[in-house]
Structure formats: C-alpha cells, structure tokens
Amino acid sequence: MPVLWGVSFDATAMSGVVVEFIKIAQSFAGRGVEVHLDLGYDIKADKGRFFQPYRHERVPGWITLDRVDGVADIAGYDREFVASTLEAVRQDRVVHADRVVADLAAAIVRTWEDRGVTLVMVENGTLPENVVYTKALYRAIEVYGATHRLGRYVLWRDHDLMWQSEPDKYGSFPYPATPPMVNSPHIHYFALHEEAKRRTLEWMPHLRNLDVLPNTFAPPVRPARPDFRAHFGIPEHARLLARSTRIIPQKRLDRDLHLLALLPGTWLFVAGDTGEDPAETARLRALADELRVPVVFGGVLAPCESAGDEFSVRDLLGHADVVSFLTSYDYESYGNPIGEAVAAGVPYAASRYALYDTVYAGFEAPVLDILEHDLPTPEFAARVRELMTNAERRAQVVAHNQRLGTDNRAAAEELVSTLFPPPMGERVRLSVVLPVFDEAANIDDVLRSLHDQADIDHDMYEIVLVDNNSTDDTVAKARAFAERSNVAVHVISEREQGVACARRTGMEFAARRSRDRKDPGERFYLVSADADCTVDRRWLTELFAVMEEDKAAIGVCDYYYNAEHFTGRPRLWDAIQRTLRCRAVTFSLFGGFPDGKGFAVEREAYERVGGIEIFYQLQNGKFVNHLSDDWDFGIKVRGSGYDIAYAPKSKVEINPRRVNHALDEVITGRAYGNDGIIVMRDIRPESPARTADLTEAEALQAWEFSIKDFTPKNTVLPVLLTPSFLDDDAVVEFFGADLAHRLGERIAEIKAEMSVTDFLPIHSYKTPSYRLYLEFRDEIFARLRATAGEDIGHPPPLPECFADVPPERFAEFVKYYCEDRESGEAHNYFGNGGVF
Numbered sequence: 001m002p003v004l005w006g007v008s009f010d011a012t013a014m015s016g017v018v019v020e021f022i023k024i025a026q027s028f029a030g031r032g033v034e035v036h037l038d039l040g041y042d043i044k045a046d047k048g049r050f051f052q053p054y055r056h057e058r059v060p061g062w063i064t065l066d067r068v069d070g071v072a073d074i075a076g077y078d079r080e081f082v083a084s085t086l087e088a089v090r091q092d093r094v095v096h097a098d099r100v101v102a103d104l105a106a107a108i109v110r111t112w113e114d115r116g117v118t119l120v121m122v123e124n125g126t127l128p129e130n131v132v133y134t135k136a137l138y139r140a141i142e143v144y145g146a147t148h149r150l151g152r153y154v155l156w157r158d159h160d161l162m163w164q165s166e167p168d169k170y171g172s173f174p175y176p177a178t179p180p181m182v183n184s185p186h187i188h189y190f191a192l193h194e195e196a197k198r199r200t201l202e203w204m205p206h207l208r209n210l211d212v213l214p215n216t217f218a219p220p221v222r223p224a225r226p227d228f229r230a231h232f233g234i235p236e237h238a239r240l241l242a243r244s245t246r247i248i249p250q251k252r253l254d255r256d257l258h259l260l261a262l263l264p265g266t267w268l269f270v271a272g273d274t275g276e277d278p279a280e281t282a283r284l285r286a287l288a289d290e291l292r293v294p295v296v297f298g299g300v301l302a303p304c305e306s307a308g309d310e311f312s313v314r315d316l317l318g319h320a321d322v323v324s325f326l327t328s329y330d331y332e333s334y335g336n337p338i339g340e341a342v343a344a345g346v347p348y349a350a351s352r353y354a355l356y357d358t359v360y361a362g363f364e365a366p367v368l369d370i371l372e373h374d375l376p377t378p379e380f381a382a383r384v385r386e387l388m389t390n391a392e393r394r395a396q397v398v399a400h401n402q403r404l405g406t407d408n409r410a411a412a413e414e415l416v417s418t419l420f421p422p423p424m425g426e427r428v429r430l431s432v433v434l435p436v437f438d439e440a441a442n443i444d445d446v447l448r449s450l451h452d453q454a455d456i457d458h459d460m461y462e463i464v465l466v467d468n469n470s471t472d473d474t475v476a477k478a479r480a481f482a483e484r485s486n487v488a489v490h491v492i493s494e495r496e497q498g499v500a501c502a503r504r505t506g507m508e509f510a511a512r513r514s515r516d517r518k519d520p521g522e523r524f525y526l527v528s529a530d531a532d533c534t535v536d537r538r539w540l541t542e543l544f545a546v547m548e549e550d551k552a553a554i555g556v557c558d559y560y561y562n563a564e565h566f567t568g569r570p571r572l573w574d575a576i577q578r579t580l581r582c583r584a585v586t587f588s589l590f591g592g593f594p595d596g597k598g599f600a601v602e603r604e605a606y607e608r609v610g611g612i613e614i615f616y617q618l619q620n621g622k623f624v625n626h627l628s629d630d631w632d633f634g635i636k637v638r639g640s641g642y643d644i645a646y647a648p649k650s651k652v653e654i655n656p657r658r659v660n661h662a663l664d665e666v667i668t669g670r671a672y673g674n675d676g677i678i679v680m681r682d683i684r685p686e687s688p689a690r691t692a693d694l695t696e697a698e699a700l701q702a703w704e705f706s707i708k709d710f711t712p713k714n715t716v717l718p719v720l721l722t723p724s725f726l727d728d729d730a731v732v733e734f735f736g737a738d739l740a741h742r743l744g745e746r747i748a749e750i751k752a753e754m755s756v757t758d759f760l761p762i763h764s765y766k767t768p769s770y771r772l773y774l775e776f777r778d779e780i781f782a783r784l785r786a787t788a789g790e791d792i793g794h795p796p797p798l799p800e801c802f803a804d805v806p807p808e809r810f811a812e813f814v815k816y817y818c819e820d821r822e823s824g825e826a827h828n829y830f831g832n833g834g835v836f
Contacts, residue, residue, distance in 0.1 A: 002118040004028050005066070006037040007137070009124040011044035013057035015246070016215075016336035017123045017159050019303050022060060023216045024121065024155075024416060029062050031422050036066040036115060044129045045086065050079035058302040058310070069111045074103045082130050089128045089170055089177040097132050104136030109144050117144070119420060122156040128170050128178040135179050145186035151512070152419060157190040157213060159334060163199055164355065167330070174203055183208050188419055192334050195358045214359075215334045216412045217343040217405030220304060224318020228311060232296050234267050234319075239388045242320035242346075244271040244301070244313050244337050245327075247281050254284065255326035255351070255368075255375060260293040262381035266388070267294045268324075271301045271316055304340050317344040321388040325350040329370055334359055342405040345398050347387040349380075362404055364397045410475070411493070414467070418492040418505070424513040425488060429524060430461040430544060430600070431510030435494075435502035436531040440472040442655070447481045447489070449534040455541045461527075462488040466506040469497055500629030503528060503596060504612040511603050511611075523548070523602055525555075528630065530597040532655040533559075542650035543600050553605035553642035554634060556591060557598040557650035558584075561836075565656040569692070571699035572659070574791075576836040579706045581788045583714060584648070589731055590718035591644035593634035598652040601637070609636045631713070638721045659836065660689035667698050669705035669831035675824030704796035709831035712769040715780055720769055723747050734787060739779050746772065770818040770826055774798070775811055799829055 010017040025035045041049040051072050054065045077100050085095045162170040181204045190213035191197040245251045260268045274281040288295040302312035323341035331353040341348040349366045366383035465478050482489035494505040507526045514524045547555040566573040612633050616623045719725045726744045777795040784792045805813045818826045
C-alpha cells in the first residue's frame, strides 16, 4: 500500500494548516493511500509541545499520527536549541549546526524507510521556525528520492511565508538566515495564491516548479448533529455567530464581542483551546460580562472533515447563521473558517486584512475595513444582520460563494491529480488523451463516441481529458460524464496554452501511471484524440489490433468527412475527396504520420525518443508554440528507426467546422499561419460558417494548396526519413524503379550536402522535402494520377521567381528558394497546413 507522510510545521492539531493537509490527504486516502501525519511537536518550539506524546488530538480516524523515530535522542536537539536558532534568524544570523542537521536527516530517512513512504506533503516548511529541521528535511528528501528513484514525490506548500506571518519575527529581506528553496527533481512547490507566488519568486527568482494551489472548499462529510445547541445551552431560536480559532490576542476575538453587542438576540460560539492563553481567555470572558453578551467558549471541536460522533466544526456550521473572521490586519492570507463556511453553505463576515482582497476576490460578505474602524460599526453590524434575517439575500450570497468555492476546489484537485496521479486499472492497455479548450458544445458527443467502443472491454482503456484553460462548461460536463461512465475518465489540467502542451501533459500523465501496472511487460499504448472529432465504433479496437499485430511504434488511423455536411457543395467535396484518396495511397505504402485527431504510440518508444517536444516560434514579438507537434513527433519516431503502421479500419469523423469556419484560409493556403509560423487558431468565430459551394477558381486554388501541402509531407518525407522504403517492392512499384533509384540518390546527395544525418523534426519536412518535391513534382504527380485517379491532375504552377531560372540551374535555385527563412516565400507557397 502506498504511504503518504505529512509533516506540519505548525505544532498543533487545531490549525488551518492541518485542516488543509487533511483536505488534500483525504483525496489520497480515497485512492487507498495510507496517511501518516507528523504534527510538528518536535519542530516548533513556541507551542510548548516539544517531545510531547500524542494524547487526545482530534484528527480523522483514517490518519495515523506519527513522528520521526529517535528525534528526542539526537544530541543537542531540544526546545531550547530550536528557540535559540529562531532568535538567530530574527537577527539575520545564519545557523549551521551541521551535525544536528545530518543526524536529523538520517532519522527522517530511517523513519520513511520503516513506514514505506511513497509520497510526502510538507506544510509550511519554508517558514523559518526551525531552520535546522528544514535543512535536514531537504537533505532527507534528496537522499530518499535518489535511493528509491522517485520523481517529484514531495508536495511542499507554504501558507505563512515571512511577509505574511509576523514579518518582524523572521529577519529582513532577503532573509539571509532562512534556508533557500532548492530546485529539486523531487519537490513541487505551491503557493496559496498569485501574490504569494510573486513574492516567493521575488525572493527566490531561480525557483522552478512553483505553482498556485489555493485552499480547498471541501463539502461536509456528514450532516450536523441536531443536539448541538441543546448540548451547549444555546436557545433553539437564537441567532448564532460562529468563530473557530485559536484564542490568542492576534485573532482579535474582542471584535466578535463588540459585534455581538450590536446584534441583540444573537449568541456567539467560540471553538478554540481556552488553555492555550489563559490570560486572553480571562480577558475575553470579562469583556463579555461587561458588554452583557451571551458567549459560549465551547473548547476545541473536531475538524470539519471528521466523520466521528464527537462534536465537530461541522456541527457548529450546521447551526450557525454567520461565521465570523474578524482577525488582525497582518493575518497570514488564508482563513480556513471562511473556506469552511463557504463549503457548508453559511455566509461569513470578515475583516479586510492585508491579503483579503487577493485571496477572496469575488466572494460576497460584509467586510470591516479595520484600518479605518478597529471595532465593528453599526453599518457593518446591519449588513451582518441582513444575512441572518433576509432569507432571499442569504440564499443569493451562499449560492454565489459556493460556485466560486467549487471552482477553487476543482482546480486544486486537478493539479494534485496531475502531479500525483491515481493508480491505473490492472487491465488497462490504452490511455486515450483528449486535449480540450472551450468544447462544451461538442464534449458530450465526443466522450460518448470514445465510451461506446465496440469489441473492447471498458476496463482495457481509459480517457484522460486535459483541460487547457477552458472558460465554458467543458470541464463540468466532462466531470458529469465521468460519474456515469463505465470507462475511467480522468480530468487534469495544463495551464500553458496550446494543444501541443495539453497533449504532452496527458501523455506524460498516462505514461507515468502505466509503469505501475500489474504486468508492465505488456505493450502499453498512448492514444491521441481530438475534442471536436467523433470516432467510429471500432476506432480503438482496430487501432489496437494493428498495433498488436505489427508491433509498430505508432499506429495511424483513417479520417473522413461526412458527405451529408457538404450537400450542395460538390466542388468543395471533390477537392476534399481527392486529397483523402491520395492519403489512402501514401498511408498504405508508408504508414503515414500521426495526426492529433487519432493515433497511438507504444509507451516505451514514446519515452525513448523523448516524448512530444514543444517547439516555439516568434509571432509578433512573442514566443508561441508550433502547432504541428503531432507531425513533429512522428518525424522523431520515424527518424529514430521505428515503424509506423496504418489502420485503415480505425476511423475518425472530422468536424466540418474545420473547413466551414476556416474555408477562406484553406482556399488561400493560410489556414494556420503565414511565413512559416504555424500556430493554432480559433475556428469557432461568432460569425456564421460559410456553407456555400466554391467557385471554380476557388476550388482550383483550394485543391492546389491542399495537394502542395500534402505531397511533400506524405509522399516525399517518408522516403527522406527512411530511404530503405525505396527497397520495398510496393514502394518501387508505386514510384517505378527508375524514379525510386533517382530519389534515393538525390536524398543521399542532399543529406551529404547539408551535413545532416538526423533531420530536426521542425525543419525536416520543410527544406529538404520541399526541394525534393519541386525537383520531382512532375514524376510524382504522374504516379499519383496512376494510383489515386486521373483527376489528381498535374502539379500546381511554380512560383513566378522560377520563370527566369535556366533549366540546368533549376535544382540550385530550388535550394535557395526553400531555404529562404527571411521572407517565408516557400512556406507560403506550400500552404502552412492548408490540407483538408
């Protein structure tokens, strides 16, 4: 069983840090992960629990409270030592203590070895409460990760960095005494929001693998106990203000008492440890008596996530009318009571502390500006009273905040699932990767077509949907589909915009998980699908069969358009069909190249060539990712000596919007860019799609750009990358012996001339294949006419620049033309992705 080790630097069982750990850890526990938690009693000195045994700490039963073995026996490591190191930090003095660091690191590693730890979650490890322990933890992570060949097995999340939590306590920027955050192959860092991420990178500009992971808004795990009010003596019909917090001066509970004085008929329930600061508790009791307000100090309640019978924060929220969070101004950004209130469907009232607007932008609540008013005003109290008494307004606020909270939680779950993916089913042989961006209109049909595959068991494949920053209901629809699907559907996210980035993320997600399958010796396949194209019933079955039989590295399926979508447009339909007939000929000979709409790759071959590579181009002064990642990947595979197999019975229906919304660009050969810049563009504009047929002139232009784009890539490029094709009987029959021989000789000459043995994927189907096309175009078209039909015709006219080139120097000037990187003339001539 996999084991998750959590370590909190908070040193208390009742804290927002621990509650957030529980929320994330719960998702792992649901996947069968055993969860251990070190509360940090042996880390933080100021909570008075150093080396204290666990006694009655209230955590869910699925968590094992644990700690590092033998830490109390490390010479020189005790509460006084930790307190003294924190004092040194305050004075910007660096603490070394190398021997203690080494002993602590060794103890941590021994403990993880004994427990069989596979994942680690560090909460607040960067906060310099114990810089020696932080250094030891970094060392242990490196040693343990290297020993067990683990990837990024550590989720390191900081809640209260120096600029957020008691800033005078931790020295001065750039905090020379704080251990620097390290770029480790084993650690993925998280900040709670964009401002914290910005400040972290301002402090540690070299840091990579830093993402935003906001606090989650987890729904209650059980209903509230009905006897809560009676147990604590709260009248059934009294309005109830709730506050769950540590009872210390920094939390400013006196504000709640003054607010209560402005809300007649309202009670206050304080859930917190009255023994942590007895003087503060006594002061608050005296103030309550002075103000004559009813207050219940209910003690520590179990966390919201507790499913036990004891009273929990969930019971308090189930009876509360409003949750209060009137904290101090320099509060450390996230307030768990707000998140818990949102999740439980209770309105909240808060103070405008330093980062409130950053963290809770968009949420609705009465907010007290404590820089102007230290105590609640009558106007503020009136807004709180409205939420207690106006049912319609209350419902509006709750619905609005829960909608935002749900989005927050979903984003956190997706990120964690991507980094620490769930295990793969034992029988799964194929992962279908589906990148999506704003596909709400199509996603149900696409997922249904992937689900309803014939003659293949549902537990033999899975669907990995990669959301690429959708702004519509795509993800919500996908999650709803997943709940009713017989096929496992995983929803993950990729923040860098671009289908290539999303496809790579999905492939890597599936590849990592596939290594842990029961029989890793079986061939495993990563399959690409497109979010606007539906697949036929036997799409996956036929693709799988060809891959298993041929043992190829890549399997390529067939694509078609539905004729019904082109009724009344015979010229356009003819141009499309001629291209697809040529495609059938060349793919049957060479296997073709993968298209994102549908291909499979064997996992080991995928990893050996380095997976999908993202190429970047400059467009209008900005880097953009190159669209043809699928072609480029196929070139890497073919160029590495692997085979590509064609599965003609595995079929994908192309969405007609690819033509209808981009028809003008297709006709002019500019479907995806100009001057060699090939990028994804949105083909879902608000204007109506073009549905009229082409004129004769447009049809000719569309066909010429289509065949110019098609022929270099599908007829020339395969033999350029794999000259041994020219020894194959079927290929020789297609080209004819003489042409096949001369093509082979010319390919060898061009390779020698360019001093290249491995063509770079992004260029290999451009310069050399363009040159070969222009030199052999008449003969190649003659062979296409003979095999695909006489209506294929003759090559489109040459660019005008060749009109004055003497025939004997034609090949020389073709070279200059195809290598013209400045004007992009050759790229524009060949169409930049204008193929049907």
